[in-house]
Amino acid sequence: MLAAIEPTTTWYLLLGAVLFGLGSVGLLVRRNPLVMFMSIELMLNAVNISFVALAVRFGDISGQTAVFFVMVVAAAEVVVGLGIIVSIMRRRPGATADDLAELKG
Amino acid sequence: MIFAGSQSVIAQINQWVAPTIDWHALAPELVLIVGINLVLFIDLSLGAAKKWAMATLTGLVFLAAFIPVVTLAVIGDASREMFDGRYVVDGYSLILKAIFLLAAYVLVLMSQNELEEGGYYQGEFYVLMMCSVLGMVMMTSARDLIAIFVALELLSIPAYMMAAWRKRDSRSNEAGVKYYLLGVFASAVLLYGMSFLYGTTGSTKLTDIGASLVDGDLLGLQVLAVVFVLGGLAFKISAVPFHSWAPDTYEGAPTPVTAFLSVASKAAGFVALMSIVMLALAPANSVVRPMLWVLAALTMTVGNVMALRQTNIVRMLAYSSVSQGGFILMPLVVIGTGNAGDSVLRAVIVYLLIYAFMNLGAFSIVIAVARRTRSGEITSFGGLFGYAPGLAVLMTIFMASLAGIPPLGGWIAKFNVFKTVLDAGDTAAYVLALIGAVNTVIAAAYYMRVLRQVWMAPAPDGDVSPIKVPSSIQAALAITAVGTVLLGVLPGLVLRFGDITDLTGALAR
């Protein structure tokens, strides 16, 4: 009986929504820039799930192309982001997002 | 059956034809790509003493990229489309390309001395800058969600690095991290909105999306898509309440980078917003209009109120640029209402052009003065008229123009915006115009405060030796001052932009 139920696009979209929500919670709660950054990766993966599920439902490939570009750009973003984080952590080991408060107002 | 079965794969391969590429239309981008590689490799083999040549070379690349823009404008009056209408070179995109390249050239002039004396890596800085400008130039022609996303990242990612370029200064590091985390977050939100937009219309092409949306009959997911897309773009244009990164990043980043972010990056965000709103979201006006209305009103007001309280000139200019963003948003609110439709694009583009001139000019003066005073406080401008009358007069021009005092450029820009909004002729537009008018008055207060320091106050430390302004900054000042004054005195120059009232492929309204 259960085997007859097939997951529909809606299921994937709901999964994406939950993943996106978890990512945004992580971004707001965590103070370690590296983990905040991982939370953003979760959000990007939520986007990817939605894109692919919707592309398949349309039988249109351009949604998958979009995911391809998201991945390429995410790779570049990670390189740059980690570079910036390394340059800041080298100067101040153990810095958290709250410590970065020299600029305020 | 969703995809074609494997038996037709051969047929599909036979169907594939190489995309026709209009090399002339792509020339500005190609020149920039060649320039990026040229600077990257020449810089490797150049001794530290000759690094100044990189700035000259970069400036030449921007000017070289300008040539095809001019030839395209002279030759073609029809628009050139590539990749099934996903990349369009028309009057709208050519004018914006010209604005970006001109602003980039002025920015090179402004950065040159700062980079040489500040101990930055120079060659790579210009590579990053050219890459970012390439993204902007591409953005003006992108008519597809994917192309817009790639262009947006192409212009943002180098900017994250530029903001953190002053490596030994922890404030610059912090500026980089803050800008980076919020920028990437905004990209994720934008993409999530794009995925729904794609998922409910079945296409990533802006004009197809516009054709699929039906006003008054929007799906819940489409409303959400619009909200996410506009929210993500609002970060890029630092609209309130998505502006919190701007003042910190602007203050922490090296000053030329701040100028770059507050003028070029922001303008590119507006270009993305204009393309998406006018081509794809035109039928979703019932959602777009109220949202942009709130964004515009909040951005103007909060930016101004915060600017009033600042004592640091860069932070003040940061908040002032936030509030100017609100003015640029105003005409977009009235898209598709009353008689306003035609003049919206013109009002925004004219404002972007004039804003680029006056804001870059103001930042050039800040750079020139800070070279001696080593201070970012507004009080450090005390007595400027006494020892540097030239700079004082120019500062007066830029501040008065930012405040919107006739007959300077800023006045024409604001006049166009208000005229467009009032032409719409409904209550919401009138209220927005009223808020804008009140804000213009508030804004005048803090611009005048700077001028009072310049003209009335004594020099803070009694040092009245004249300021030596390097020739490159002099050139930047000359270009921006001439632009600001000329566009104010001869508004006819930009009113010719009236030809570009319509984006290629926009729905008939």
Added chain:
Amino acid sequence: MELLVFVAASAMVLGGALGVILMRNPVHSALGLVLTLFGVAVHFVALEAHFLAAVQVIVYAGAIVVLFLFVIMLLGVDSAEDLKVDGLTIQRPLAAIIGIGTVAIVSVAVLRTRSTIAAGPALEASGDSNIRLLSRNLFSDQVLAFEITSVLLIVAVAGTVLLTRKQSGPTGARKGS
């Protein structure tokens, strides 16, 4: 069968995501991220997006997470972060409200749009044409964006190398090759 795959993969995705945001040690968070990324790859396979599934494993799980772990180790910040101490006490409930709100709003929108979005099963067999279709699209309509990303990658690498480089002199020292 499809149901089983969906449930299992979703458990991986959500379990990993919870791991990312709840684990105190950044290394554990990174491992949670790997789990999520593999789960997403399984979903891609189930959705017949074979090429993306491969890229997801190779690029995302393979390269990006390794980069994360490498940086964590390099900096020696693998010490636990005290989740109890929180400078902004308002932030925790606020985050919960924003997170739950986002999920709720999107879910309601998805469910109300359900009839238009997904009438039938999302899955259809497509043979091996997935990669062909993708490359055709990539090299015709999106070829410019594709080429432009190469510039982005070069510049990202060049810029990052300089950002992380230890600066030797007061003025930018000569950069060796």
